[in-house]
Amino acid sequence: MSSVFGNCIKVSIFGQSHSESIGVVIDGLRAGFKPDIDKINAFMKRRAPGQNAVSTPRSEADEAHIISGLADGVTCGAPLCAIINNTNTRSKDYSKLKEVPRPAHSDFPAFVKHSGFNDIRGGGHFSARLTAPLCFAGALCMQLLEKENIYIGAHISSIKDVHDSDFDMVSVSKAELEKLKNAPVPLLNQEAWPLMEQTILSAKAEGDSVGGIIECACTGLKPGVGEPMFDGIENRIAQAIFAVPAIKGIEFGRGFESAKLFGSENNDPFYFDGGEVKTKTNNHGGILGGLSSGMPIVFRAAFKPTPSIAKEQDSVNLLSKHDEKLKIEGRHDPCVVLRAVPCVEAATALAVYDLLLENV
Amino acid sequence: MSSVFGNCIKVSIFGQSHSESIGVVIDGLRAGFKPDIDKINAFMKRRAPGQNAVSTPRSEADEAHIISGLADGVTCGAPLCAIINNTNTRSKDYSKLKEVPRPAHSDFPAFVKHSGFNDIRGGGHFSARLTAPLCFAGALCMQLLEKENIYIGAHISSIKDVHDSDFDMVSVSKAELEKLKNAPVPLLNQEAWPLMEQTILSAKAEGDSVGGIIECACTGLKPGVGEPMFDGIENRIAQAIFAVPAIKGIEFGRGFESAKLFGSENNDPFYFDGGEVKTKTNNHGGILGGLSSGMPIVFRAAFKPTPSIAKEQDSVNLLSKHDEKLKIEGRHDPCVVLRAVPCVEAATALAVYDLLLENV
């Protein structure tokens, strides 16, 4: 199995980069909820390509079309299916890749796993295009979470070595997350963007690419949500997040830095704040023992630079079994981080909403 | 749900720190395998407390007793259950903790989640003691993996700011991993230990604790194992690994560092090595698109410092609803990293073995 997520909801994502359509089935949605379709489309537009100079010129409307699950626009308890048609595919670009796999892509192991029957066009099911239905599902779950006053938002923490400031993990708020979503670029400090953009464009000019880090927060989750051991919040968010292509690391709260602290520095002291238990610091990132502590959940995910670059690379020919040079044609993002921000939010929303249902 | 892991095997871990027993049921084991019990016990001993100056003096044999699943010492297709009795429990140490939660522990959210019925003694089901059955299950899976020539091994990458050297991600081998298991301390450079030990003991002397990083490798996995999206190797290892208490981050291959590289630096070029496709570098940590590439799988996990420290800390009284100072009594590891090495290996083994079965 692979593309099914969730214990209480079942989110089943299907499609390939160049199949007729891609989409998602969400089973387990409660009846009586009227999704705000405009809001979903606005969310998905943040992920869609072709919107600015730093992303791939492949331009698709990426509007999800709901073909089941609603009656009069309201969830009726039936599984909801949304599809997105693939309209702007140029399959011929990919014809040679089956033989000569792109470095840092799934091409080679997918070829082996599927005995050469993998759909190489655009990376097939491994394509980042599959984050479109992920975003649809996430956008829907976010609306359901927002009804419970739970908000999820993310920003670009860094692109290569250009940094935004980071969340104050103690005080990050719904208002701050909403502001991020309406900002021109998802940054706490908009003034970081010009340098980030320049970093991306200069890499692009060189036929190269760059990566970065996204920081995500979730506010409003009451204490005690989650499960011990394998189904803790960290486990489940991590399981969901690594579905977003190019992510190579995740850390919660103080993360890798906490490995360098004394316990007396890293432990977050409790105190009562008007009847509610809070912690003075939030090195634990809102999660203790797999459960929510009531403090904001904060984590960071590291994205490798886009593997598709224009520079010539060393590869192999899987059929002739010789080394071969590869020059990738086609349209590619020199940096996926900007478009990945809603994907990270969406994957987080799936995990958090599923855990919330499990803890009703 | 919570303490059940796996698609093809179902590993169900049970018990609390101070319940009569803890243990594990493993369903889905193929018949005809004769586990090497001595080797399992040797593996578990690496995790057991009371073995040296840097770990808790709680001393328990921690021998797992198999009560089902074997016939004449050989798996018979029935679920295998192993139990470990809790013999050396001092429940009185924990009597006050239900009211006054320990900072950085699960006590507070567990209290809320379970409406005050959580088992506070030793942390209950959230205790690191539950890694004993995890290690049992992992040791068994490692033996099954070794039959397929797949080896898993880990070492301490750092304790606080004292570093071991790291794996050469391209060349790390079965021989190197086996050597690690027989080393006095799981370090690539044994000479790093005195300074690590001193760091731990001096923290202990201050009533404090330290964290660290563990690096883990898995060799011998053929290309093409894994699944796209939610069940990729990263997703599944991450889901398993966060079951080990105190882990706050995980990164695969070059991890967070890759966010700072150009694509042309981070992409690992392919080449043919005597009929096998390999990569010249291994920044991808053996995983592309969720699938194994055939290169060693390498990841690092960050452990926060042990939350239980002797120093007085700020907490709250959940019943009287006032702030309250807390001084933790009892026996605690000033650093869990050393004992956590087999736990990381075990969790990895569960994830890899389950994925391997899924890809038969």
Place this chain on the structure above:
Amino acid sequence: MSSVFGNCIKVSIFGQSHSESIGVVIDGLRAGFKPDIDKINAFMKRRAPGQNAVSTPRSEADEAHIISGLADGVTCGAPLCAIINNTNTRSKDYSKLKEVPRPAHSDFPAFVKHSGFNDIRGGGHFSARLTAPLCFAGALCMQLLEKENIYIGAHISSIKDVHDSDFDMVSVSKAELEKLKNAPVPLLNQEAWPLMEQTILSAKAEGDSVGGIIECACTGLKPGVGEPMFDGIENRIAQAIFAVPAIKGIEFGRGFESAKLFGSENNDPFYFDGGEVKTKTNNHGGILGGLSSGMPIVFRAAFKPTPSIAKEQDSVNLLSKHDEKLKIEGRHDPCVVLRAVPCVEAATALAVYDLLLENV
């Protein structure tokens, strides 16, 4: 959850009787299989309405359209999604049913479960129309099973009190099952049909309906497939079969009759038939301890009479909370048994194929 089936494949069925489309996602299909689309459509046509005097005049092409999962017509390892558009819906027929539930239908409990937000049009997700994607998925699995020489076929055992003869459970063969599929009506004795048809039509003339029994066989399954306890062949076939609306009972082998036999009568003696272990009789219906014995799997499923009848019935008004007479308008099958034959085969195919993968 609800509409997801399988451990090794995940079959996720979506749609409502009057939603834009219905369909199915099948995750976990191996790459490299070229489905015979014509054969699938021919299979689905057996289920489609409007084909003869005894079924509903609602006429729909019911052609499934595959929108993902294939590359060049061959499975590529990506989840396969097929949709069927709902073209011939007359939603106005159902407008009053939300208030006044139809006896023996899901209307009333669905109204309660979904707080009145259930899609009442045509029964929504509870409609027998959802057996169309079930048949698609089953037809695909049957092709995969046939590659392993495993055949599934069913016939009408009875309609009301008119009986076909039953399978010889010892000797039922692939040839016999194939003959059934090409027969005008799925009967072992075609001469039973006129009386069956007359029974149906005379009930229809009275504004009434009738039920019946379907007998299904699966040949070619090697011994030892299945699992003990909750995932035995009986458990899994039963779980799948009750997804077909109107089924109220299932029995394997000699079934309810075996409750009246002596052990010495019911036990099936073993013997060697040219190196293969067989049983002289097959009262066990090919399943022992949840596992296949190598003998044909045979079971019978009982269908209640179609709940939608033209006769006036006693019901209630859920809004005004008074008893109310109901006269159902619209188009309905006076007997679902004929069209249910492929549905039973399809549900069986899902269960058997999933278990087969689990026992590779």
Place this chain on the structure above:
Amino acid sequence: MSSVFGNCIKVSIFGQSHSESIGVVIDGLRAGFKPDIDKINAFMKRRAPGQNAVSTPRSEADEAHIISGLADGVTCGAPLCAIINNTNTRSKDYSKLKEVPRPAHSDFPAFVKHSGFNDIRGGGHFSARLTAPLCFAGALCMQLLEKENIYIGAHISSIKDVHDSDFDMVSVSKAELEKLKNAPVPLLNQEAWPLMEQTILSAKAEGDSVGGIIECACTGLKPGVGEPMFDGIENRIAQAIFAVPAIKGIEFGRGFESAKLFGSENNDPFYFDGGEVKTKTNNHGGILGGLSSGMPIVFRAAFKPTPSIAKEQDSVNLLSKHDEKLKIEGRHDPCVVLRAVPCVEAATALAVYDLLLENV
């Protein structure tokens, strides 16, 4: 997988007839529930062997011992594990069965499935002894259901051709079910017992065995519990029930008989009974579209005669590959139906409780 049941709880049953212990882990129990252990033991005693002339003389206390999951006798949110030691095993009785499988037992397919490594002693994991932990889990779930005013009870509907009367499916009540549990024999009419007993004992005297039918009811379930398609109440009860050895059929409500009725006879008319919607008849057995209707759930399960009989039988020698006569030694029930009554209740309780949690 095999021996794990449930979506919201995970019930994992382990053990073999002659392993050191058998038992069960139940994950997902809510904290704060104090199980009545005496009541559980009393329930399990109804299943235990050696209690009367019609059951096997194997005599075991069958007391379940809880080794985790409670704190101060109350569930604490941790998985609950209970074990039952196998004390009275006579493994030598079974030494020859691996070669010469018992007709109508799992011996032959288990030998094939597990390549001869199956535990043949007492049937291993396929033994009816595994219904002891099933009963433990079921007894616990029944207590949880009873807190919601949901009651489950069963009676012997028939043994061979001797019949008890059946439930009035419309009016069967909690009081009636409780009375059954305290009756000397689970019969609605105690006077049916002498003839049943005589039927069993006379079969026993002949070295033979008999089967029968158990009827089970569940009262107090509110309308709307359950799921469409694969997770309906029928699907889930059937999946659970077939875990009880020797069951070959299940029917809900009017079951197979409904296949012979007109729709106008079988449809259950609705009416208002003091604000509650009820049906005048209950041919649907309390389930419509997979959901509870609020009427009592009623089903019947058919048990084949005990396969272990003293009479000589035809079998084969799997090693020498010749036909061979078999005479089964050891202790066996001439009829399992009496002891199976609590097993049917227990399996039903697992399914109903799990669905109830899913529908909170």
